[in-house]
Amino acid sequence: MAKNKKKVLVTGGRGFSGSYLVDELLKKGISVIVLDREQAFSPDRDQWIQSTDCVTHHENLEKVAMDLLNEKDLRHFFKDRGKEIDAIFHTASLYDYS
Numbered sequence: 001m002a003k004n005k006k007k008v009l010v011t012g013g014r015g016f017s018g019s020y021l022v023d024e025l026l027k028k029g030i031s032v033i034v035l036d037r038e039q040a041f042s043p044d045r046d047q048w049i050q051s052t053d054c055v056t057h058h059e060n061l062e063k064v065a066m067d068l069l070n071e072k073d074l075r076h077f078f079k080d081r082g083k084e085i086d087a088i089f090h091t092a093s094l095y096d097y098s
Contacts, residue, residue, distance in 0.1 A: 007031040009085045011068060012092030021089055022061070031060040033085070035077075036092065037067055068092055 012018040013034030
Protein backbone atom coordinates (compact mmCIF):
# COMPACT_ATOMS: atom_id res chain seq x y z
CA MET A 1 0.00 0.00 0.00
CA ALA A 2 1.32 3.44 -0.89
CA LYS A 3 2.30 5.46 2.14
CA ASN A 4 0.12 8.42 1.16
CA LYS A 5 -2.99 6.29 0.49
CA LYS A 6 -5.57 7.09 3.14
CA LYS A 7 -7.55 4.38 4.91
CA VAL A 8 -10.63 5.14 6.95
CA LEU A 9 -12.91 3.09 9.16
CA VAL A 10 -16.66 3.63 8.87
CA THR A 11 -18.81 2.11 11.61
CA GLY A 12 -22.33 1.43 10.45
CA GLY A 13 -21.13 1.70 6.88
CA ARG A 14 -23.95 -0.50 5.59
CA GLY A 15 -26.68 1.75 6.97
CA PHE A 16 -28.48 4.58 5.19
CA SER A 17 -26.03 7.42 5.91
CA GLY A 18 -22.95 5.24 6.18
CA SER A 19 -23.42 3.60 2.79
CA TYR A 20 -23.49 6.98 1.04
CA LEU A 21 -20.40 8.10 2.96
CA VAL A 22 -18.55 4.90 1.97
CA ASP A 23 -19.51 5.44 -1.66
CA GLU A 24 -18.14 9.00 -1.67
CA LEU A 25 -14.90 7.97 0.06
CA LEU A 26 -14.32 5.21 -2.50
CA LYS A 27 -14.95 7.65 -5.36
CA LYS A 28 -12.16 9.82 -3.92
CA GLY A 29 -9.75 6.87 -3.99
CA ILE A 30 -9.74 6.33 -0.23
CA SER A 31 -9.54 2.78 1.13
CA VAL A 32 -12.46 2.00 3.42
CA ILE A 33 -12.97 -0.56 6.16
CA VAL A 34 -16.67 -0.97 6.94
CA LEU A 35 -17.33 -2.22 10.44
CA ASP A 36 -20.93 -3.32 10.90
CA ARG A 37 -23.02 -6.06 12.45
CA GLU A 38 -22.98 -9.40 10.67
CA GLN A 39 -26.59 -9.13 9.49
CA ALA A 40 -25.65 -5.89 7.69
CA PHE A 41 -23.72 -8.02 5.17
CA SER A 42 -26.66 -10.19 4.09
CA PRO A 43 -27.53 -10.61 0.39
CA ASP A 44 -30.79 -8.70 0.97
CA ARG A 45 -28.81 -5.77 2.35
CA ASP A 46 -26.44 -5.90 -0.65
CA GLN A 47 -29.45 -5.72 -2.96
CA TRP A 48 -30.80 -2.66 -1.10
CA ILE A 49 -27.40 -0.93 -1.13
CA GLN A 50 -27.06 -1.55 -4.89
CA SER A 51 -30.55 -0.11 -5.45
CA THR A 52 -29.33 3.16 -3.92
CA ASP A 53 -26.39 3.28 -6.38
CA CYS A 54 -23.92 2.78 -3.54
CA VAL A 55 -20.95 0.45 -3.88
CA THR A 56 -21.13 -3.08 -2.44
CA HIS A 57 -17.94 -4.49 -3.98
CA HIS A 58 -14.78 -2.49 -4.64
CA GLU A 59 -11.06 -3.28 -4.54
CA ASN A 60 -10.57 -0.59 -1.85
CA LEU A 61 -13.49 -1.79 0.30
CA GLU A 62 -13.06 -4.21 3.19
CA LYS A 63 -16.05 -5.44 5.19
CA VAL A 64 -15.61 -6.48 8.82
CA ALA A 65 -18.56 -8.02 10.67
CA MET A 66 -18.46 -7.05 14.32
CA ASP A 67 -20.82 -5.88 17.04
CA LEU A 68 -19.51 -2.59 18.45
CA LEU A 69 -20.97 -3.58 21.82
CA ASN A 70 -18.49 -6.48 22.03
CA GLU A 71 -15.63 -4.71 23.79
CA LYS A 72 -13.26 -7.69 23.58
CA ASP A 73 -13.56 -7.99 19.79
CA LEU A 74 -13.33 -4.23 19.35
CA ARG A 75 -10.13 -4.00 21.42
CA HIS A 76 -8.64 -6.90 19.46
CA PHE A 77 -9.51 -5.24 16.15
CA PHE A 78 -7.86 -1.94 17.10
CA LYS A 79 -4.82 -3.68 18.56
CA ASP A 80 -4.29 -5.53 15.26
CA ARG A 81 -5.42 -2.90 12.77
CA GLY A 82 -5.53 0.47 14.51
CA LYS A 83 -2.21 1.81 13.19
CA GLU A 84 -3.28 1.51 9.56
CA ILE A 85 -6.41 3.65 10.05
CA ASP A 86 -6.11 7.39 9.36
CA ALA A 87 -9.64 8.44 10.35
CA ILE A 88 -12.85 7.03 11.82
CA PHE A 89 -16.40 7.98 10.85
CA HIS A 90 -18.89 6.71 13.42
CA THR A 91 -22.28 6.31 11.73
CA ALA A 92 -23.45 3.20 13.60
CA SER A 93 -26.55 3.40 15.73
CA LEU A 94 -29.15 1.12 17.21
CA TYR A 95 -32.56 1.30 15.62
CA ASP A 96 -36.03 -0.08 16.18
CA TYR A 97 -38.78 0.17 13.58
CA SER A 98 -41.55 -0.98 15.91
